[in-house]
Amino acid sequence: MENLNEAIERSENGHWNIVSSALLGALAGYLLVTPSGKRLCHAAIRLLDDFSSECEKLSQATIRAQTAAVDSWKAIETSFGASSRRAAGR
Secondary structure: OHHHHHHHHHHHHHHHHHHHHHHHHHHHHHHHHOHHHHHHHHHHHHHHHHHHHHHHHHHHHHHHHHHHHHHHHHHHHHHHHHHHHHHHHO
């Protein structure tokens, strides 16, 4: 009896695999074959390209801000270092 239950359970799992694979195949067919699917793919690609370029701009802005912060910190350290040397020299 346990073997029968296991066989039924495996059979049910197999059906879900077949159904999900068929749905993915239908979606891929829609996207690759139909004109509206192709337009949808091209629109998605354009959106991803725009997103990628905006991420690159953000990365560059972050690097510039980090560089400015480091340069400012060095200027502050240099300024206070010169002030403390002048005060020590008195």
